[in-house]
Every structure is written in C-alpha cells, then in structure tokens.
Amino acid sequence: MSARRTYIIVGLILFFLVIASRRGSNTTPYHEESQVDRSRQFPKVKQPDGGVGGSKSLQGKDRYKAPAKQQPPTSSEPQLPNNSKHYDTLIVIPSSWTQLKNRRWVRDTIFGIKNNLEPCKKNDGRIIYKFYIHGRTTWLRSGIHTAQFMQAQVRDLYAEFMEFDDWVFTNATVTDRHNIWGDALDWAVNTFVPKEKIKVDKVLIFDSTTIVNVPKLEEVLKRSIAPNGFVHTWGEASTPFAAMVSYQVLELLIKNHVLIKENHALVDLITAATLYYANPAPPFKISRAEGGLLWESDIDRIPATTVAVGQVFQQEDWFPIAEKLAIQSTSPCAPDVNRKSNIAVLTSSYIYVDMCMAEASLPSAENKRTYAKKHGYDFVARSAEFAQEEFRHRRLVWGKIGAIQKVLPHYEWLLWMDMDALVANMDKDVREIIRLAEEMDTREGHDVSLIVARPQKDKMLNAGVMLIKNTEWSHRFWSEVQRRRDWYNKSPSFEQGAIWEVMQDEQWASGVYLFDRDDHTMNTFPKYYQEGDFVVHFAPAGCPSVPVLEALKRVKDGQSILGVGVEKRHLTPRKRSIKRSLSSA
Numbered sequence: 001m002s003a004r005r006t007y008i009i010v011g012l013i014l015f016f017l018v019i020a021s022r023r024g025s026n027t028t029p030y031h032e033e034s035q036v037d038r039s040r041q042f043p044k045v046k047q048p049d050g051g052v053g054g055s056k057s058l059q060g061k062d063r064y065k066a067p068a069k070q071q072p073p074t075s076s077e078p079q080l081p082n083n084s085k086h087y088d089t090l091i092v093i094p095s096s097w098t099q100l101k102n103r104r105w106v107r108d109t110i111f112g113i114k115n116n117l118e119p120c121k122k123n124d125g126r127i128i129y130k131f132y133i134h135g136r137t138t139w140l141r142s143g144i145h146t147a148q149f150m151q152a153q154v155r156d157l158y159a160e161f162m163e164f165d166d167w168v169f170t171n172a173t174v175t176d177r178h179n180i181w182g183d184a185l186d187w188a189v190n191t192f193v194p195k196e197k198i199k200v201d202k203v204l205i206f207d208s209t210t211i212v213n214v215p216k217l218e219e220v221l222k223r224s225i226a227p228n229g230f231v232h233t234w235g236e237a238s239t240p241f242a243a244m245v246s247y248q249v250l251e252l253l254i255k256n257h258v259l260i261k262e263n264h265a266l267v268d269l270i271t272a273a274t275l276y277y278a279n280p281a282p283p284f285k286i287s288r289a290e291g292g293l294l295w296e297s298d299i300d301r302i303p304a305t306t307v308a309v310g311q312v313f314q315q316e317d318w319f320p321i322a323e324k325l326a327i328q329s330t331s332p333c334a335p336d337v338n339r340k341s342n343i344a345v346l347t348s349s350y351i352y353v354d355m356c357m358a359e360a361s362l363p364s365a366e367n368k369r370t371y372a373k374k375h376g377y378d379f380v381a382r383s384a385e386f387a388q389e390e391f392r393h394r395r396l397v398w399g400k401i402g403a404i405q406k407v408l409p410h411y412e413w414l415l416w417m418d419m420d421a422l423v424a425n426m427d428k429d430v431r432e433i434i435r436l437a438e439e440m441d442t443r444e445g446h447d448v449s450l451i452v453a454r455p456q457k458d459k460m461l462n463a464g465v466m467l468i469k470n471t472e473w474s475h476r477f478w479s480e481v482q483r484r485r486d487w488y489n490k491s492p493s494f495e496q497g498a499i500w501e502v503m504q505d506e507q508w509a510s511g512v513y514l515f516d517r518d519d520h521t522m523n524t525f526p527k528y529y530q531e532g533d534f535v536v537h538f539a540p541a542g543c544p545s546v547p548v549l550e551a552l553k554r555v556k557d558g559q560s561i562l563g564v565g566v567e568k569r570h571l572t573p574r575k576r577s578i579k580r581s582l583s584s585a
Helices: 002-024 031-042 100-110 147-163 180-196 214-222 245-256 257-261 267-274 315-323 358-372 386-390 396-410 429-442 472-483 496-506 546-556 571-585
Strands: 087-096 127-135 166-175 198-207 231-234 238-244 287-289 292-296 308-310 341-350 378-382 411-415 421-423 448-452 462-469 510-518 536-538
Touching: 002 292, 087 180, 087 214, 087 238, 100 127, 100 147, 100 378, 100 448, 127 180, 147 358, 147 378, 147 510, 166 472, 180 198, 180 245, 180 257, 180 267, 198 214, 198 245, 198 496, 214 231, 214 238, 231 245, 231 308, 238 245, 238 267, 238 292, 238 308, 245 257, 245 267, 257 267, 257 315, 257 378, 267 287, 287 546, 341 358, 341 396, 358 378, 358 421, 378 396, 396 411, 396 462, 396 472, 411 421, 411 429, 421 546, 429 448, 429 462, 448 496, 462 472, 462 496, 462 536, 472 496
Parallel strands: 087 127, 087 198, 127 166, 231 287, 231 292, 292 308, 341 378, 341 411, 448 510
Antiparallel strands: 198 238, 231 238, 411 462, 421 536, 448 462
C-alpha cells in the first residue's frame, strides 16, 4: 500500500508541475483560446421579424456574409486624389473595334477595373488612359463575316461604349498597324490633351494585345534618367509593341511626322523616329529597352524580368502571363469614399436584335452621363443582366430587375431610366424629388425605399423611371418581384406588372411612395410634356428611336422638345402655336 501511495503522490506532483509549466509558457490559456475561437464563429443573425436565429430564411442584407479573403494590394502606391489635372503618364491603347475581349482583359489586368459597377467618375489618379478604337478593312473580306455575325459584334461594341467612358472611336479603316500608332499619338497631342486641359509628363502606347507591367516599366525609366527627354521602346527592332515617350519629345515627333515617315512608310511612327534620328543623334535619348518579348506560346520562356509581352490574343494565355509577370494594377482613380452615400443613374446598355435603338443608344447614354456628371452622380449602364434573360426564358426586359439588384449595394440611391427615357431638365436635381416624396409621405414609421409614378391614364405604375434606395426593404422587395413567375412572359406589362402586384401587397406598401396620376414630377410621356419637366419617356408601341434622337439633339442644343414624338392629333392649337414660336425663337 505504501508503494502504491508513493506512486500516486509522485504522479500528482508531476501532474501539477506540468500544469504549472504550461501556465508559465507562451501557450494561450484555455479561456483566451475560447475567446479567440468565438470571434471566428458565425455571429447571431437578426431575422427580418426582429428575432435571432430561428428557421426563417435570411434575405438581403440580413444574410450572413463570410469575411472577405484578404487580397494582396493591387497597386504599388497608395491612391490619393489627384485634382491637379497633371498626370505622370497618359496611356494610349490602339485597339481594333473587334477586340472587345482584349480591352476587357487590359482593364482588368493593368488598371484593376473588373466591371463598371463603380465607374471611374473622376480621373484623379496619377495616370490617365484611353483606348483608341479603330476600324479595319478586313471586316467584309471573309465569308464568315455575315451580316448577323457583324450585327452581334456591333451590339456588343455599343454596349461597351455605353458602359465605359475610356475610349475614342475613329471610323477610319486601316490595313495594318503602321499608321495607327501615329494617328493615335497625333490625337493625344493635338486633340485629347488640349480638350481636357491637362498636362502629362510622358505618354505610354501599346496595343490592346500587349500585356504591360506598368509599375516595372516605370522603374526601368527611373534608372535611365534623360534630362532632354526620351524615347524607349519594347519589342523587336522593327516591331515594337510598347513605347514610352516624354511629352516634349512626342510633340516634336508629331510636328515633324511627315518628314519622319517620308522614307519609312511601312513602320510605325516610333520606329520611324528611331531611324530618322539615328544620325546625327538627337539631344534626347533613344533606346530599345530590355524586357519586351513577342508571345511564342511557351510561358516558360518568359523571364521574370519581362515588363511587356506582345501579341497575346487568347484568354487562356493572357491571365497566366499576367500572373507570371506579377502585375500590380495601376488605378486611374483614387477611391471614392463617398460612393455609398451617393446616387447612380442606371440604365440599360443592351441592344435588342431588331437594332431598333442602336442609333439612339449612344446619345441616350451620353444624355444621362452628362446629367450625372453635372450633379456629381455616377453613371452606370448594364447589358449583362439583360443578355442572361435569353437563357432564363423570360422577357428580356426583366434584365432591368437584375441590373438594379446588381448595382444597388454600391450606392445610397439609384435612378433607373429606360433607354428611351431622357433627361429634359438638366438643372433638376433628383434629390429634390426624393425630398418631395419623403415630405409628402405622411405615414408614420415608414422609410420610403421606392419612388415611382403612375401616369394619369395608366392602370399601373410606369417602371421606365424609378428611384430605389439601398435598404434591407429594397433587397427583399426586388427578390420578391423576381419570384412572381406569372409575369415572366405576361404581355403587355411583364416586370412592370410584377412590381405593381408586389407593391399592392400590404406588407410591401409601406416602402413605396407613388406619385399617383402624375405626368410631370419624374416621368412624363411626350404628349403631356411641359417646359421644365424632368424626364421625358418615349414609350410608344413601335420603335422610339427617331423621336428620341430628335429630342436628344434639341436638349443638347438648348432647344425646346415640346411636341417631339407627339402625333398631330394630340397637339392642341395652343400647344401647336407655342411649338411654332419656340422653334422660330
């Protein structure tokens, strides 16, 4: 027994010694460890009915969102607003009109622009860029370029033009790239810089099929200071695919471009300049920098020191190369810290196959973009949500609901406008309409999240113009609209009928303010238009392109749009007299 007791005592002593040693070590004590673990557990989520937990499904903002995975910084320097209109670099990217995918890849990889949900409202970064989009004579040389094939590409091109404000289009046709660089640089020096009233230190040019590591390229330049200016090229001797030129040297090249190209017609302007100034040597520095490669389909042949890879046409090649080059994107904009409390003007950029609104689509988008800029709002145009409806077997107009759901989380309010609606009164601030609705809503305890209008003679709201607030109510409301299957293909109202049906439900009515039997506050049909009305909505049974174009031209020229899009039988003698007097004024 004594031996057993001895063993027990020794065992207890050893046990307490181990415990004491653990407490004195760096091991986290049990209660602290539990606290750390608890912070990583899912939080209790408040349900829409105010309870915690329970079996009700979570919707909208109440849904738990897992912590975002930490990503490495995408820019080598912090982005602070640059309001000086003086940029380190102007980047000009010549691109064939058919290279939509390449432009998408360039935006993503080089500038960190993955979509247009939060557009670059102000060019307040240290760089500014533009795609110089051109045509090609090869459009109709091949039988594959049927009318239907070309139409699909044109529809996609127009959507891109509406969704991004980073391009200039020249309808010139070219047989090769020899002239495009010169044309693009001439446009940059003689048109873009003077028009925008900006200053730039240097210009970088590369094709949209070239992957460029801009931060590394800048490092190369810093190591080769040239006080009198420079011309640096990357690529092969006769085929550069990227070039950086100090601005004062570029002005000289453009001024003398006729002489420079005289005996070098089959090479681009930059290559011609290196040959022209070879003897005698100019005061500025000319060099072909290291680190430029032509893509040869073998990624293992790309050294880590590479800064530019040219002629990359396939997506399966583009992104592995970009990863190999470890590209850090350079944003053209500083972060907009006020975006969440701002308004976005949202519209469709989807061109239907009948091409009805194709001609009017770009001016219509520009009308809305101009209004947004005037009042400090964002402008967002979306086509993807409409295109996907082709596979959902719903009327394509349902894409409007998807676009609203996609964009809404990024802003405080959205002003949705159909493509055939235009801003007639540019001075009218949409916040005035929001304040008016909130003041006129006498119901207590209600937060207005949807503002719409029902025209005088309509059975329901018109969904061509709507104001939507970013609230939990809104997220749940639009989810409910999406579930109204009976309206997916129900003519003539479709998504509009679904919205009306949901907002009539007592549980949803609290978040809606309806300008009832109102033809002037926020949504006006042409025949009811009066001077000073905010938005005119051309929504006839047929194609509205012609009256929309006429009205847009008049708004741009500061003329009255009274009577535009109105059949003569709707025009009273008094209104006809007013229209004549305004037209002759």
